[in-house]
Amino acid sequence: MIDDTPLSSREQRILAAVRAVPAGQVASYAAIARRAGVPGRARWVARVLARSEDPGLPWHRIVRADGRIAFPADSEGFLLQCQRLRAEGVTIRRGRVCQPFAEDDLDALLWGDA
């Protein structure tokens, strides 16, 4: 058996982890990758989000490990994500999220058994 798992499966796992993040909270790419079972591939997570055109995907809740917006400050995505996060009650300061991550909650939500 070479690889029985299709590519979409891995991507779907990332999307699931992203969707598991509750509103008003944020998670880092590394955290998502880790919960998805592919630690060390934060970059890949970002690529998946960019590739995915799922309107129900709260990609705006995903930020860098420093809590900073991943997009360039002069990009539309930056403003959009910032605005969306604020709309969910997240405090943002100069393009940076002023709030702890939801990694712990994410764990419980993703496993869904808690």
Place this chain on the structure above:
DNA sequence: AGTATGACTCATC
């Protein structure tokens, strides 16, 4: 096949 780039992360200054 090798180089360059990116919604990244970590260690160090």
Place this chain on the structure above:
DNA sequence: AGATGAGCCATAC
């Protein structure tokens, strides 16, 4: 707290 350099992985040329 912000800036710099090196590491890592996948895609594009």
